[in-house]
Amino acid sequence: MRTRTFVLVAGVVAVGAALSPPALRRYVTWGATPGEAAGPMPGDDLVPDADLISTRAVTIAAPPSAVWPWLVQMGSGRGGAYTYDWIENMFGLNMHSADEILPQFQGLAAGDVLPLGQDGPDMRVEICDRERALAFRSLDGDWVWIFELRPDGDNTRLISRNRVVSPRRRAVYNVVMAPGSLIMEHHMLAGLKKRAERLQRTMEGSDEDLDRGRRDDPGGRDRGAGHLVP
DSSP states (O other): OEEEEEEEHHHHHHHHHTTSSSHHHHHSTTOOOOHHHSOOOOGGGGGGSSSSSEEEEEEEOHHHHHEEEEEHHHTTTTTBBBHHHHHHHTOOOOOOOOSSHHHHEEETTTTTTETTTTTTTOEEEEEETTTTTEEEEETTTTTTEEEEEEEEEEEEEEEEEEEEOGGGGGIIIIIIIHHHHHHHHHHHHHHHHHHHHHHHHHHHHHHHHHHHHHHHOOTTSSSTTTTTOO
16 A cells, blocks of 8 residues: 555656656757747747747757758658657658658748648748748648758757647647657757768768869879870
């Protein structure tokens, strides 16, 4: 009996701690500095009176040019979301996270409408500012998802913000969606970071190979089969 009581009390304490204001702030601001979490982002005005706001961020050891291609190809039936595909697909979202740049999805533009699975809300591209900001808004106007790329020396701060109008679901969000969305978005940001940094290493390696070739063959004598430079 004492053991059961102890377990019950411990469980209540654990749940209380998990739902405490500090914990909830952690769920919705993971990785973001206080300034990033509180500061403005492009597209905030698309859902100005949001009931639920999350701002999460990650530092990527690559410039925005290595991050942007992965962002614009995201989506259902496109490049996926770089998170747990098996969870996404339990909800019919048709997510298959790509490990390479997909040229057919690089022409994203403001005004494009992307489906979110078969039953999810369609998302319209509201902002597509190359290598700076990308924002999607659901067609019902209740949700906006914003990505901002901020150069930070040789790195990029990638900031992701969700703004949602859902006053009747705040309790559900606090209990389920806030920690659950952190798990999914944490993995997504880590997936973007891994892919962008790998792309940057590949590009740097190609540049080094080109520079080495120029040093080894300054006159260009070995360039092109059968081509001789006097």
